[in-house]
Amino acid sequence: MSYSPNTPRTLAEKVWDDHVVVRGEEDASGNRNPDLIYIDLHLVHEVTSPQAFDGLRLADRPVRRPDLTIATEDHNVPTVDIFKPIADEVSRTQVETLRRNCEEFGIRLHPMGDAEQGIVHVVGPQLGLTQPGMTVVCGDSHTSTHGAFGALAMGIGTSEVEHVLATQTLSLRPFRTMAITVDGELPAGVTSKDLILAVIAEIGTGGGQGYVLEYRGSAIEKLSMEARMTICNMSIEAGARAGMIAPDQVTYEFLRGRPNAPTGSEWDDAVAYWDSLRTDAGAEFDAEVHIDATKLTPFVTWGTNPGQGLPLAARVPDPAEIADENAASAARRALEYMDLKPGMPLRDVKVDTVFVGSCTNGRIEDLRAVADVLKGRKVADGMRMLIVPGSMRVRAQAEDEGLGEIFTAAGADWRQAGCSMCLGMNPDQLTPGERCASTSNRNFEGRQGKGGRTHLVSPAVAAATAIRGTLSAPADLA
Numbered sequence: 001m002s003y004s005p006n007t008p009r010t011l012a013e014k015v016w017d018d019h020v021v022v023r024g025e026e027d028a029s030g031n032r033n034p035d036l037i038y039i040d041l042h043l044v045h046e047v048t049s050p051q052a053f054d055g056l057r058l059a060d061r062p063v064r065r066p067d068l069t070i071a072t073e074d075h076n077v078p079t080v081d082i083f084k085p086i087a088d089e090v091s092r093t094q095v096e097t098l099r100r101n102c103e104e105f106g107i108r109l110h111p112m113g114d115a116e117q118g119i120v121h122v123v124g125p126q127l128g129l130t131q132p133g134m135t136v137v138c139g140d141s142h143t144s145t146h147g148a149f150g151a152l153a154m155g156i157g158t159s160e161v162e163h164v165l166a167t168q169t170l171s172l173r174p175f176r177t178m179a180i181t182v183d184g185e186l187p188a189g190v191t192s193k194d195l196i197l198a199v200i201a202e203i204g205t206g207g208g209q210g211y212v213l214e215y216r217g218s219a220i221e222k223l224s225m226e227a228r229m230t231i232c233n234m235s236i237e238a239g240a241r242a243g244m245i246a247p248d249q250v251t252y253e254f255l256r257g258r259p260n261a262p263t264g265s266e267w268d269d270a271v272a273y274w275d276s277l278r279t280d281a282g283a284e285f286d287a288e289v290h291i292d293a294t295k296l297t298p299f300v301t302w303g304t305n306p307g308q309g310l311p312l313a314a315r316v317p318d319p320a321e322i323a324d325e326n327a328a329s330a331a332r333r334a335l336e337y338m339d340l341k342p343g344m345p346l347r348d349v350k351v352d353t354v355f356v357g358s359c360t361n362g363r364i365e366d367l368r369a370v371a372d373v374l375k376g377r378k379v380a381d382g383m384r385m386l387i388v389p390g391s392m393r394v395r396a397q398a399e400d401e402g403l404g405e406i407f408t409a410a411g412a413d414w415r416q417a418g419c420s421m422c423l424g425m426n427p428d429q430l431t432p433g434e435r436c437a438s439t440s441n442r443n444f445e446g447r448q449g450k451g452g453r454t455h456l457v458s459p460a461v462a463a464a465t466a467i468r469g470t471l472s473a474p475a476d477l478a
């Protein structure tokens, strides 16, 4: 990446440059040492923070900027009885530890039962805390979500969480930049989830390694903030450090009036700065990928990593026809775990459970898309459908809009906010062999419960699947 403000720079380089506290020196062999970067927003949840706070306590240090730090409870939250104490001891201990730590170190916390509680990556944007040009970190890989605002947002490990708590800075190695340009109009019924699944299938789960991805092009510009967040959220599933989208009017309209957004002349100054963050004409990316949006269709995964995906209209792939030996053996293993036979139409795959939620697709627009499909219909016999809002505010809005009623009338289970079935850290889990169409972001073995089988899908596909009982798009419904 470049360091001269006079040469054309990418969005990511501009945000980085504006946050360098100490520039890393070059060592004798020409390798650059990490830069020390200032952090504007530190999000905290109960899973990756306990040891970080322990470290501070041992060193007798305070949190440097409690005002730039905010915590919420999400991973361990039971999505029924959210107003009661957690029954599971491990989960309860994690949540209680977070509460004690926030109290002791003076950090704002949104606990279970609070109107602003929810998944950390839903809460930040909804409160207007996530803003263009910021550096945002959290001890959580899907922090990349916040890049949708033109923020440089990265997941960090627990020792880095401690470093940020103590100093509000982070030592970071420079990254490479990749442009993912998506031009043309997405066909009707094709969503940003389909787009990002197609991107990951194209570049692979390691394709983004070492890069910050910038999604650009006419298809991206037309997307809502919710849709942009879905895309940036899954950048990490391509192995990337972060994903970003340049801020524009859509971003500003989303932010305007939110509790922590600037107001008055500060808003105007902020917009002027945010406008300057776009990648300069002539800036060079280290890598470029082009996607034709007009060719995309609803996309589903058939395997056990997010890159093992295909159009819904395709058939389960035959490992014997995959040229690359590593990919072929990964496919064989995945098909065995998923209990799928090569050549079977993906539309015939029978599903037991549908999960709508997570920081990928648990926002209001996702719930509206699901309600559009469920309205006036019933979920298939024997089908279990969980609809879990990403935050309590999303839930309240969905209730106001009458979506909750539609969900319940269709036979779905309409829950309180949390990570829920996205991962097996709370009571919402798959049983061994159970097959799930899920709007979340990871389909790893056992991710949603031991032995559970996950197909990643968009909210629209999830809803249609709940009605038909097999992997389906809304267009398949009579």
Ligand SMILES: CC(C)[C@H](C(=O)O)[C@@H](O)C(=O)O
Pocket: 047, 048, 075, 139, 140, 141, 142, 155, 423
């Ligand atoms: C528990 C947490 C550390 C983890 C992450 O980093 O992403 C989780 O949120 C996930 O999605 O797997």
Ligand code: SF4
Pocket: 074, 075, 119, 120, 121, 140, 142, 358, 359, 360, 418, 419, 422, 423, 440, 441
């Ligand atoms: S919803 Fe899933 S991906 Fe997002 S933070 Fe929670 S566990 Fe991680």
